[in-house]
Amino acid sequence: MKSLSAILALASLAARVSAHYTFPQLIVGGANTTAWQYVRETNNWQDLNPQTDVTTTDIMCYDSAMSGTASTISVAAGSTVGFTVDGNPSNLYHPGVLNVYMAKAPTGTDVSAWDGSGDVWFKVYQISAVTDGGSTITFPATGLAEVTFPIPAQTPAGQYLIRVEHIALHVASSYGGAQFYIACAQVQVTGSGSGTPGPLVAFPGAYTGNEPGILIDIYYPIPTTYIQPGPAVWTGGSSGSGSTTAVSPPVTTTAKSSSTSAPITTVKSTTTTAPPTSTGTGAAEFAQCGGQGWTGATTW
């Protein structure tokens, strides 16, 4: 006969299994495509668990167990694409920040057969945290059911991986606590873009896990500033150098990131922050939800 505690443990496990999220659908032309059709199926497609090791190759596309291939869809440079969020609930409910990177498959290599290794990734979009000098910190990505962003108009034609990454920071005050929710889509970018994307980083390699935006206590003391992990957003600068290697573009031509449409940390919050609320037995907003060794609430 099952004891009550065993039943509760099972219920807790079920809640834990459904308590995170994935990015299964690419959004193209304003329409959601089929789950895992153009997005490489991630290892967590069922358990929804985050990746927490920034040194593993799975910090790139989190797809080692699933063979990591998908179909490739054509998208125009300058158009808006996106990812849906799937989970329970199906939104980015953890407090955290978001990055989107792209990487161009080498000429002659089909992106579906490419592992994305090397210093090939440039950032095209981000949603950072908003601080006001220590009174509040807010996370505009929180609650999004989908994430949309433009492919920079100057992106050269070719096959690319698009990597979305939500870094949940609710248990990030110790090393390895930040939770990375990741997925990679395969696209064929069309158009006549002639920019030189950069700065370029590698996965793993882009993060050590010790960055002030990854190893951070977002609760106390309230951070006075927030530094978004990763390189600056590339907004489409053209080097005009005619480089055919594009391995290490000059950083000087890509430093302008202020024109991105993403919310940046300079926005001053004018609303007063409501105290965390709780629903039922779930955890309070921004409170811990899951994580290794966590035995408390896993929903909210």
Ligand SMILES: [Cu+2]
């Ligand atoms: Cu979670």
